[in-house]
Amino acid sequence: MQKDKIFKTILLFCIPLLVLSCSKTAGDDSPGQDANLALALITRSENGDLAITGEDRFTSLAVYIFNNDNGDLEFSELITDFTPESSASLYTKSVRVTQDKKAVYAIANYAGQSFTAAGQPVTITEQTPRSVLDALQVASATFAGNDIVMVGKKVVEMTSTAVNASIEMERLVGRLDLHVYKAAELTDDAVELVSIIFCNQVTKSNVQYQSNAMPAGDIRQTETHTPSAATLLEVVPDNTDYASRTPSDAETSFYSYQNISGATDPSGAAPDDSSTPYLLVNVKVNGAPVTYRGDLKNLAGLYDLERNKVYRIKTVVGEPQGILYLRIEVMKWDTELSExxxxxxxxxxxxxxxxxxxxxxxxxxxxxxxxxxxxxxxxxxxxxxxxxxxxxxxxxxxxxxxxxxxxxxxxxxxxxxxxxxxxxxxxxxxxxxxxxxxxxxxxxxxxxxxxxxxxxxxxxxxxxxxxxx
The missing domain is CATH 2.60.40 (Immunoglobulin-like)
Structure with missing residues (x-):
């Protein structure tokens, strides 16, 4: 067995697969507010089992309704207490508004986050202007499943005096679930997992709905997972057994704001050590240290990590002179209405x-x-x-x-x-x-x-x- 650390080539497979709040509109309706807009902000928490550790909950929520034509703020609300629960998976509100077209903005889990706009610190308030919301960025040095920033936006045509609008909230991060095994040819070898390093984790994001724009500056870091106890890898399960594994079965999960390379043609795309996302898996094979590298791709074959997606990664360690197999399933965090x-x-x-x-x-x-x-x-x-x-x-x-x-x-x-x-x-x-x-x-x-x-x-x-x- 080779004792020095070795960086290996990767074979990559992508497979498709009572609320307490502050409100601007307390009291009587303003003149001209002669229509009713019923809002629903949804995390899709009731669908499937992909969400873990509070990823499908609101712990704080900022909601703004602007007149889309003149920019007037017709309603705003900040919620930081979802009594009797500590959080919620659904927000509904019936609001009196004018009959002009509306622009609805929502930011979930904003409390305690670090926001900026045009390089200046921003505190989320009831009066945050639309121009600031359109330029908002958020930075996070660490991530937690119960503190994921979500964003929603929708332009609503007021076609009658009573209109409903549902907005599917978008998580600003992607999640990587790492299921780590050893190859069948290593059945009789002791393969100990030492650490997993996630490289080029992105720590800053725009806060615009369905936007691929990347912030400028030094926005990448590495995060390391080290098992709390000695972990000997199991032999890779067959497809039927693996299909039954859930997010809680993963060795670890990483979060990152989106990492968009800017490439559009998969045939010309290439990994970049300084920017594109990749993994380093450190193991000991019969006591000898070995490091494997795996680059992440999306379904289009680009070296991108997208927001609001779960990357379910079967990571298989091969012979030390062999390769690291990554089987990646890229899944939407929750089913969309259209599906x-x-x-x-x-x-x-x-x-x-x-x-x-x-x-x-x-x-x-x-x-x-x-x-x-x-x-x-x-x-x-x-x-x-x-x-x-x-x-x-x-x-x-x-x-x-x-x-x-x-x-x-x-x-x-x-x-x-x-x-x-x-x-x-x-x-x-x-x-x-x-x-x-x-x-x-x-x-x-x-x-x-x-x-x-x-x-x-x-x-x-x-x-x-x-x-x-």
């Missing part, structure tokens, strides 16, 4: 008070409904009103207007926006959409007292809501 199959929607729906069951609401008697979407995993639903001027969906306490697939139900509460007037006939249609399609929440033949045996006034997909005294 969810909605053929088998499963939900329960019911009214929980007299206002809901009659379709009549007053200032003292709201309409409250229970809705629980249990399939498909990762799907988003939204409650809607056709009249957002005279009625509103509450987004406070236990009540939400949007949600994600989960085991326990959500509660939807409808209240009047204005005091009762005997001369005003105020009505609205209430309905729920899943992937933009109306759900049958009021089916015929349900044994109810309304037309065609429906439980509530209205149609199969809509419930008629009236204001009474």
């Amino acid at each position: 969810i199959t909605y053929d088998n929607r499963a939900f329960t729906f019911s009214g929980t008070d007299n206002g809901a069951n009659r379709g009549e609401v007053s200032m003292s008697d709201p309409a409250t409904f229970s809705f629980n979407l249990t399939a498909p995993a990762g799907a988003v639903w939204a409650a809607n009103l056709t009249n957002g001027l005279d009625f509103k969906l509450l987004s406070e306490g236990d009540y939400v207007s949007q949600g994600i697939t989960r085991v326990t139900p959500f509660y939807i509460r409808i209240v009047p926006s204005k005091t009762f007037s005997a001369g005003a006939d105020r009505q609205s249609r209430f309905y729920i959409t899943v992937d933009g399609q109306k759900a049958t929440i009021n089916p015929n033949g349900a044994g109810g007292p309304f037309d065609d045996g429906r439980k509530y006034p209205g149609t199969e997909t809509e419930i008629l809501i009236k204001q009474i005294q």
